[in-house]
Amino acid sequence: MMNSDELAGVIEGVLFGAGDGVSLTELCRCLDKPISEVQFAMEILKQDYQSKARGIRLVQIKDSYQLSTKPEYYGYIKEITRHQEKTGLSRAALETLAIIAYRQPITRLAVDELRGVSSSSAIQRLLDRGLVCDGGRLEAPGRPILYKTTKAFLKTMGFTSLKEMPEFEVFSQEKQESFSLELLNSESQNNPDSSEDLLAGMLEKTIVDAQILEAAQ
């Protein structure tokens, strides 16, 4: 009989071997274990990775799991891999992505209206990067394409699912600070979890960024 610790080890091996994301169902099938047991072992693995002694983290995107290096160790890793510095999205692309993420499915015209400028090239760039995709048609004259975000979007932004995105209202200026703080507190109490900690760290950084921005202006 395999105990949960062993199972966690097997899962680690499977995920490392696969490289690509592996879904929970696939894991259950190849391990021949019920979901509950696999999930329990996954928790053990997650806890283990939280330790500073580990350089790997468990990334969950929807129902699939994947291993990656911890972002905070990138400074050391890039020394050896000599990765070309990856560039992020442009301001226009990020704005467009923010609108699609919170208003999906949405037509290009509606994005244009919200931004006050044409967004066709920004949307094309997001399509090319696979961050948004065709999510059907709006039943209106011309049957315009409705855009929605993809799994690649979740991965790029480090979200497990769309539900993990903060509420839209969090970002309105009056409520922003209090909401962020609330979010920080509730999450660090209930879920002392690596991804949650990371999120908290990010939020903190966003607030600091916002303050810097404000100060600059």
Add this chain to the structure above:
Amino acid sequence: MAYAVSLETYEGPLDLLINLIQKNKIDIYNIPIAKITNQYLLQIRTWQDMDMDVASEFVVMAARLLEIKAKALLPKNEDEQEDPEDLQAKLVRQLVEYKIFKEISHYFKTREQIELCAIYRDPEYIPQNIEEIPLVIDPYALEQCFKQLLFQKEEELEALAPAQKIIRELFNIEEKIAEITEILVQAGVDGVSFSELLRPEITREEVVVTLQALLEMVKTSGLRLLQNRVFIDFQIHREVENDEQ
């Protein structure tokens, strides 16, 4: 033309307006429309003075601001469909919403920067273990892959392409000058026409070098070029002989 550099860039008219509102520390729900309109127009004029193209969206917004400002000044007309407060309220709603999305885009940027630092392992490629699996291919995904490949290829080619190609010079001006001088000496007083210098099988390059050589000779050794009207052949004489006469 002056070389102009703008330090601030705006994603659009809404971005510019929000920036002005923040700069003036104005409450977004209570915009002094005349003041903001003036500053907005000033910014656009500054860009025009710097020979920058002002995107049509900025001009449309300027018109909108002026409309709100004008309607606020005029006495209220009962028949009018939209009153200035509605117009302004509409703009404010748009600004508030845009501002939130701007905040979200900052938040996304932070998260993206963190995630860019995570490295994933690619699945190992083991050729002998390939099984035949019936593929269900989404045509869009295929198009996507193809585009990405093309893009990658382009980047690779760009990286490989030499910065500059150096081509061996087949003709040089010095040799050409010597050649032309010889022809002119043989031709004597009559001189030669430009077309006579060009053999039928001559390349474009050689034509250019020939002309350069002639111009060089006009400057240094005294040639006289005669052309009756523009765009036709011209006659080349040696100035020296005329001087001797």
